[in-house]
Amino acid sequence: xxxxLVCLALLIAGYFVYGKVVDSTFxxxxxxxxxxxxxxxxxxxxxxxxxLFLVQxxxxxxxxxxFGALSGSLWGPSVFLWITFGTIFAGGVHDYFAGMLSERNExxxxxxxxxxxxxxxxxxxxxxxxxxxxxxxGTVFAVxxxxxxxxxxxxxxxxxxxxxxxxxxILIYYFIATFISVDKVIGKIYPIFGxxxxxxxxxxxxxxxxxxxxxxxxxxxxxxxxHPGGTPVWSFMFITVACGAISGFHATQSPLMARCxxxxxxxxxxxxxxxxxxxxxxxxxxxxGCALYEVSGGLNTxxxxxxxxxxxxxxxxxCAKTMGGIGIALAMLGVIACPITSGDTAF
Numbered sequence: 001x002x003x004x005l006v007c008l009a010l011l012i013a014g015y016f017v018y019g020k021v022v023d024s025t026f027x028x029x030x031x032x033x034x035x036x037x038x039x040x041x042x043x044x045x046x047x048x049x050x051x052l053f054l055v056q057x058x059x060x061x062x063x064x065x066x067f068g069a070l071s072g073s074l075w076g077p078s079v080f081l082w083i084t085f086g087t088i089f090a091g092g093v094h095d096y097f098a099g100m101l102s103e104r105n106e107x108x109x110x111x112x113x114x115x116x117x118x119x120x121x122x123x124x125x126x127x128x129x130x131x132x133x134x135x136x137x138g139t140v141f142a143v144x145x146x147x148x149x150x151x152x153x154x155x156x157x158x159x160x161x162x163x164x165x166x167x168x169x170i171l172i173y174y175f176i177a178t179f180i181s182v183d184k185v186i187g188k189i190y191p192i193f194g195x196x197x198x199x200x201x202x203x204x205x206x207x208x209x210x211x212x213x214x215x216x217x218x219x220x221x222x223x224x225x226x227h228p229g230g231t232p233v234w235s236f237m238f239i240t241v242a243c244g245a246i247s248g249f250h251a252t253q254s255p256l257m258a259r260c261x262x263x264x265x266x267x268x269x270x271x272x273x274x275x276x277x278x279x280x281x282x283x284x285x286x287x288x289g290c291a292l293y294e295v296s297g298g299l300n301t302x303x304x305x306x307x308x309x310x311x312x313x314x315x316x317x318x319c320a321k322t323m324g325g326i327g328i329a330l331a332m333l334g335v336i337a338c339p340i341t342s343g344d345t346a347f
Contacts, residue, residue: 001209003077003219004287007084011279014088019272022093026100028264034107035260044107045183047260049269054194055186056274059253060095061197062141062342063334064243065282067311070318072241073289074300074307075233076226077219082238083286086245087279092272094246099254099271100264107259110251130252134346137249141343142170145336148312152332170340177344182260186345193337200319200330201281204288207322214291214322228299244282250275253345288318 038044047055072079101113108116111130115123146166153160177185208214225233243249257270293302306314312335319327 001216001218003080004216004283007080007283008280010084011087011276011283014084014092015268015273015276018088019092019096019268019276022096022272023268026097026267028100028267031264033103033261033264034258035262038106038259042181043256044259045181045187046262047183047187047257049262049266051187051191052257052260052266052270053274053277054191056099056254056257056270057277058190058194058197058338058341059256059345060247060250060274061243061278061281062338063315064247064342065278066285066315066334066338067243068241069244069282069285070289070303070311070314071307072237072244073286073303074227074229075231075237076222076224076300077217077286077290078223078225078233079237079241079286079290080219080283082241083244083279083282086238086241087276087282091246091250091279092275094248095250095254095275096267096271098251099258100267102255102258103261103264103267107255109255113255133249134252138174138343138346141339141346142167142174145339145343146170148336170343173340174344174347178347182256186341190341193333193341196330196333197281197338198277200327200334201284203323203327203330204318205284207327208288208291211322216287216291217295222298224298226295226298226300228301228304241282241286244279244286256345285318288322292318292321 035044035046039046069079069083072082098110098113102108102110105113105116109130111123111126114126146163149166150161150163155161159165208216225231227233227236238245254271261267261270289303290300293300293306295302303314306317315335316328316331319331321327323330
């Protein structure tokens with residue numbers, strides 16, 4: 001438990017210390033931002049800082065720091081180190097510069113920014129890569145929630161038990177969210193789901209601490225691979241917990257909020273701060289994976305058995321054990337709403 005608290009403190013301190021170093025390296029000033037200068041009422045719209053933070057958090061997070069961190073717990077509490085230092089020195093830096101470079105270049109997307117600094121050839125490579133990536137992300141985050149909604153409504157029968165009905169409904173929402181002004185749909189519902197994502201993580205953390213049967217193991221006592229399959233830490237754990245420490249996908253999302261900054265000085269809180277918040281969420285879920293399940297022969301076999309039923313089932317199980325009925329409701333909301341709120345911004 002001590003190592004968890006130390007990592008949590010390092011993440012928070014990282015925002016104030018290393019985040020300030022990153023911010024001063026970029027050098028935000030008082031120049032007019034694209035949101036103020038262009039302000040087309042669609043993509044370039046000035047939004048309050050607190051709303052920018054919550055929208056950015058949901059843009060980059062969704063279920064990534066939950067699924068990835070929970071799966072990463074299979075390797076044991078050493079995953080705390082990757083989440084902590086990856087977030088501070090990699091993920092936060094990546095997201096900050098992805099957003100601020102976009103802001104300095106009229107809110108350009110990642111492919112156009114690549115072209116400005118690396119030339120036309122790399123711009124075209126990134127255009128193809130980012131389009132393929134975002135179509136794949138959008139498709140997965142449409143089909144997945146549609147299947148979950150179908151399962152939840154299977155006893156209702158009729159059209160509600162039809163997966164295609166839910167898929168079409170989600171795609172209609174994607175169309176609306178993509179073409180309507182960013183502050184009319186995304187700017188209104190994202191803060192609500194962002195708060196729910198934070199509450200779910202805080203609830204899991206409280207549940208671990210208040211229930212005596214759960215103990216978060218220490219890094220120094222378990223500094224080895226605890227993966228039941230013998231899968232090595234390098235590089236499998238780093239890939240598994242990618243979204244909880246650093247994710248290239250975030251470079252496609254940060255420009256959305258870069259077009260909505262009122263001042264460049266909001267960048268550290270919005271971009272670096274949202275990544276640190278994602279790191280905290282990932283750390284909590286990694287702690288849950290390490291604390292809630294039986295360890296047999298020094299291996300996380302209990303967690304492996306739960307994950308064998310699917311990651312969504314594992315989320316339900318964690319929320320039910322730590323928060324009871326309220327947790328199950330939050331888990332259902334998270335598993336369905338969070339992928340949808342990443343899919344729409346992908347499109």
